Amino acid sequence: MADDPLTIGDTAFTSRLIMGTGGAPSLDVLDRALRASGTELTTVAMRRLDPSVQGSVLTVLERNGIRVLPNTAGCYTAGEAVLTARLAREALGTDWVKLEVIADERTLLPDPVELLDAAETLVDDGFTVLPYTNDDPVLARKLEDAGCAAVMPLGSPIGSGLGIRNPHNFQLITEQAGVPVVLDAGAGTASDVAFAMELGCDAVMLASAVTRAQEPALMAEAMRHAVEAGRLARRAGRIPRRHFAEASSPVTGVADLDPERPAFGQGG
Amino acid sequence: MRSTSSIPAAPSPAQLRKFSPGPAAASAPAPDAHATADVAVLGGGLIGLVTAWRAAQQGLRTALVDPEPGGGAARVAAGMLAAVTELHYGEERLLALNLASVARYPEFVAELEEASGADTGYRECGTLAVALDTDDRAHLREVHALQQRCGLTSQWLTGRECRRLEPMLAPSVRGGARVDGDHQIDPRRLAAALLCACERAGVVFHRSCAVRLRTGRDRAEGVELADGVRLSAGRTVLALGSRSGQLAGVPPEVAPPVRPVKGQVLRLRMPEVRPGHDPFLARTVRAVVRGGALYLVPRADGELVVGATSEELGWDTTVTAGGVYELLRDAHELVPGVTELPLAETNCGLRPGTPDNAPLLGPTALPGLQLATGHHRNGVLLTPVTGDALAATLTGGELPDEARPFTPGRFAPGPARHQEQPV
Numbered sequence: 001m002a003d004d005p006l007t008i009g010d011t012a013f014t015s016r017l018i019m020g021t022g023g024a025p026s027l028d029v030l031d032r033a034l035r036a037s038g039t040e041l042t043t044v045a046m047r048r049l050d051p052s053v054q055g056s057v058l059t060v061l062e063r064n065g066i067r068v069l070p071n072t073a074g075c076y077t078a079g080e081a082v083l084t085a086r087l088a089r090e091a092l093g094t095d096w097v098k099l100e101v102i103a104d105e106r107t108l109l110p111d112p113v114e115l116l117d118a119a120e121t122l123v124d125d126g127f128t129v130l131p132y133t134n135d136d137p138v139l140a141r142k143l144e145d146a147g148c149a150a151v152m153p154l155g156s157p158i159g160s161g162l163g164i165r166n167p168h169n170f171q172l173i174t175e176q177a178g179v180p181v182v183l184d185a186g187a188g189t190a191s192d193v194a195f196a197m198e199l200g201c202d203a204v205m206l207a208s209a210v211t212r213a214q215e216p217a218l219m220a221e222a223m224r225h226a227v228e229a230g231r232l233a234r235r236a237g238r239i240p241r242r243h244f245a246e247a248s249s250p251v252t253g254v255a256d257l258d259p260e261r262p263a264f265g266q267g268g
Numbered sequence: 269m270r271s272t273s274s275i276p277a278a279p280s281p282a283q284l285r286k287f288s289p290g291p292a293a294a295s296a297p298a299p300d301a302h303a304t305a306d307v308a309v310l311g312g313g314l315i316g317l318v319t320a321w322r323a324a325q326q327g328l329r330t331a332l333v334d335p336e337p338g339g340g341a342a343r344v345a346a347g348m349l350a351a352v353t354e355l356h357y358g359e360e361r362l363l364a365l366n367l368a369s370v371a372r373y374p375e376f377v378a379e380l381e382e383a384s385g386a387d388t389g390y391r392e393c394g395t396l397a398v399a400l401d402t403d404d405r406a407h408l409r410e411v412h413a414l415q416q417r418c419g420l421t422s423q424w425l426t427g428r429e430c431r432r433l434e435p436m437l438a439p440s441v442r443g444g445a446r447v448d449g450d451h452q453i454d455p456r457r458l459a460a461a462l463l464c465a466c467e468r469a470g471v472v473f474h475r476s477c478a479v480r481l482r483t484g485r486d487r488a489e490g491v492e493l494a495d496g497v498r499l500s501a502g503r504t505v506l507a508l509g510s511r512s513g514q515l516a517g518v519p520p521e522v523a524p525p526v527r528p529v530k531g532q533v534l535r536l537r538m539p540e541v542r543p544g545h546d547p548f549l550a551r552t553v554r555a556v557v558r559g560g561a562l563y564l565v566p567r568a569d570g571e572l573v574v575g576a577t578s579e580e581l582g583w584d585t586t587v588t589a590g591g592v593y594e595l596l597r598d599a600h601e602l603v604p605g606v607t608e609l610p611l612a613e614t615n616c617g618l619r620p621g622t623p624d625n626a627p628l629l630g631p632t633a634l635p636g637l638q639l640a641t642g643h644h645r646n647g648v649l650l651t652p653v654t655g656d657a658l659a660a661t662l663t664g665g666e667l668p669d670e671a672r673p674f675t676p677g678r679f680a681p682g683p684a685r686h687q688e689q690p691v
Contacts, residue, residue, distance in 0.1 A: 023559075025356050028624040050582030055513070055527040055623075057580065105558070159559065214357045 004231070006203050008180055009096070009128045009149040011067075015040045016197070017227045018069070018182060020207025021057050023159075024216065031060050033210050037220035042066045043098050043205070045073040046088040069130070071098035076111070078118035085122055097122060098152070098205075099131040108158040112139050116146065123147035132184050135165075137172040144179050151177060152184035152205060155196065159208040161188030167199055174200030189219075190226035197230025198238070301497055303474070305331035307662055308490055308501035310478040310515070312337025314455065314647055315640050316507035317462035318655035319662075321383075323505075324469035326663050331472045331499055333491060338459040340509050344533050344617030346565045346573040347389070347458070347648045348552055349373060350450040352420045353397050354645060355411070361673050362626045363418060366646060368670040369653035370449065376652035377453070384464035389454025391568055395552040398430050398437065398444035400601060404556050405442040412445045422447050434549055436603050452552055452565050455648050474499065478508070481517035481637070488636035492517075503662055505638045510583070510618040512628075512641035522632040525679050526642050528583050528618035532591035533575035534599075535613035536606060538566060548572070549603070557598040564599060564606075572609065574599050578619075585616040619644050628676045629654060630661045638662065639676045 005012040019039040024030035034042060042061055051058055061068055070088035075081040078101060085097040101118055103111035110133055122129045128149045133139055135153040143151050153173055156162035163186055164170055174181045180202035187193050187206040196204050204227055213219035305328075309320040312334025324330040348354075351366035377390040399405035415422040423446040430444040431437045467473070476495040481488055481504065490500040506512050510528035538548040547566065554563035565573040577591045592614055599606045622628060622642035627650060631638050640658050643650050657671040667675065 025358060026623060026625040027621075029358060031623070049580050050584065053527060053580070053582040055525050216358075 004235070006180060008130070013040045013203075015224075015227075016203040016231060017193075017224055018042065018203055018205035019066075019210065019220075020071075020205065021045075021211070022073070022207050023211035025211075027055075027057065027060055029216050030057065030211065031064070033216040033220040034060065034064055034066060036217040036224065037210065038224045040065075040067060041069050043069045043071045043207075046070045046084055046091070047072075047074045051091040067096075068092055068094060069096055069098050070094065071132075072100050072118075073102075075101055076103075076114075077101070078114040078121065081114070081118040082121050082125075085118075085127060086125070089127070095126055096128045097130070099129050099148075110134050110154070112136070115139075116142055119143055119148055120146045130182070135169040135173065137169060137176065140173045140181075141176060144177060148179065150180040150182055150202075152182040155183050155186030155192065158185045159212075160186060161209060162186055163188055163192040164196060164199070167195070170196070170199045170201065174202075187223075190222040193223055193226040194230035194233070197227055198234050200234060203227070302500065303331065303472075303497055304500045305329045305472065305490075306501065307331070307503045307505065308333060308499050309505045309507055309640075310334075310491060311340075311507035311509060311512070311641075312463075312473075313340035313507065313509050314342045314459055314462065314651045315509070315643060315654055316505070317459065317466055318651050319505055319507055319640050319658045320471045321462055321466045321469055322655040322659035323662050324466065324471045326659055328662060329472075330466075330470070331474060331501065332466065333474045333476065333478045333493060333499065335475055335477050335494075337473060337475070338456075338463045341617040341619060341647060342455040342459040344531065344615045345455045345648050346533060346563060346575050347453045347455040348395070348450065348554075348563060348565060349452060349649050350395060350447075350552070350554075351649065352415055352422055352447045353395050353445075353450050353554060354649075355415060355418065355420070356625075357414065359625060360418060362646075365626070365653060365670050365674065366649055369650050370451075372652040372656070373451070373453075376655075380458075380461050380465055383468060384461040386461040386464055387457060388461050389457040389567060389569070390451070391453070392451045393551040393566070394446070394448040395450035395554060396425075396430060396434060396444050396446055398427075398441045398553065398555045398602070400438070400440050400555060400557055401442060404558070407556055408443065408445060415445070415447075420447075421449055434551070434553060435546060436548060436605050437553070438602060438604055440601075450552065452567075453648060454567055454569075454571075458648065458651070478515060481515055483517060483519070483634070486635065488634055501636075503636055503638060505640050505658060505662070507640040509641060509647075510620040512620060512639070518637070519634055521680065522634045522637060522676065524628050524639055524641055524676060525623055526620045526628075527580070527622075529621040529644065530579040530581050530584060530616060531576040531619055532579075532587055532595065532614070532616045533573060534592065534595055534611060535615070536572040536574060536609040537612050538570045538572050538609060540570065548605070548609075553602065555598075555602050557601055560594065560598060562595070562598045562602060564603060571612070572606075574606070583618065585618065587614045587616050591616075620647070623679065627654065627674050628679075629657050629671045629674045630667045630676065632676045633680065 006016045019042040072081040072084040101114040130150045140151045155164035182203045183196035183201045184205040187209045210220045307323045307328045307330045309316045309332045320332040351370045399408040427441040476493040478491045480492040482490045488504045512524045512526045541547045549566040552565045621644045628639040628642040
């Protein structure tokens, strides 16, 4: 939405949906899904890519005018992640990095100690760092304090499609954050994404939910609408939850359309 | 490609060379000479070889250009003929082509073995696709349902039933799909047989690299070779695998959108089957282990092929520690006994990938230039149908119906651009 941009670092985006490219069955399918998503920022795994080859995923992004966000997927130590980020900067000419430091391959959960270590190093080195983090409000604050340009807490493990398992933590993170909060990992379908935005996330990042869907382009379009719907709902301010019903239509002053049946017009 | 050692049972490049024409045979011309042919096939992988063989059988004077015919991805590929277990969402159109090729395989092999006098290692062993945990099982159930919706024969088995079929499978196997129609062939033997059949059919081999497509009067006229030979041909077929988009002289608007997709593959040796004992594995076993696709293909000669990584790393063909580790780790989880087997070879090849994972077959917008490339994961499987399709177009005919969705024109810029519609 043009009147409500997402600003990360010094860059404003109209779209609040950040896409990943992993898991796409073909470049054609990925191409159509990215266009349907309306994304302006998309991650690529630098360890699994040669930027010099034409016709790769980078060509698809370039053709669609989508900004590349290199990630450090597959790194288990701060040292590996820092090295990968620096190689990505050299290869792609961007100092943006989505920082991932994984603790183990079974859960793919972030290693908080290594993550903070790598974030500090990369911020000092002039990077715009977007860390993939646990849904831990304390760690999110420490990452922000370290100078990260956004924080990207996970809703549930990568590729699990389990949605946001701890909404309360997300609320705590979004309430305190001074940088954009981006749901990263866990979205399974459109309602997860709308929910994240309603909880106060500034954007959503996802890959598997789209690339592994039966019809990726259709799901990408659903996600685009879900991000917008959730954002609008958040800005609109939801009604308080009540225990009992409250009539939505006025009870008094209603035209008496059926003289046989009084009290017409409740509910609706 | 790198090898730690080679298997004596399979033909090596040196053995393949014995099929090459000697000085007295259907001679390759001297350097800086002109040569002419009706058809020039660029690339001597499986696709180039089958194209040349079929063209020569049609009575066309056929030349094949490759410094090392029979090499390329055929040296690395496992040779699964897996139309059913390679089915992916949105690729139903490719399925029809794959099935057409599978159906032709028995007759194709019989004809080729007759023509070459060589064994191709074709084996009707079937495939078992298994799941190792609850998540992988749910995924495999979905794939199985898709197979059934497409009318394919695939039988769901419990983990116990899977292990009765293949006792070496890990106890953690949670279920599987038995696909008796997905067979295998040994791509190295297939290449050797095609090479021999080509020679016997009169194909002239130019053991050199194609360096530039020759064009004139708005059509392709042949090719210049690295050894200085200028080869003139009425029809030129680009079958250079992952390098098909790299040939100089090809106008950009007809250059095929092919990119290399790196695959690392291991070759292990299974123990000899003693009388009364079960084989180590009787059929191809494949699985998705934590999201990564893995297969084990047991050959009749005891070779066990374990693959494959899928990496977008340009023309890099390095075998990496991580690639070997991941393959062995997942293979060990699937079949714990693999760690006892000798590791005979580690190889790396490049799949020719296209934007929609499907091949490019037949005439391009440049008269005289045809494509037979972009077969990605399915080059071995699609060898028979590709040979037949190109035999039709090279003799001036139309592409057969099953090949028609795969014309090169579908990637041409403009509104006519083809969009695969998911079914």
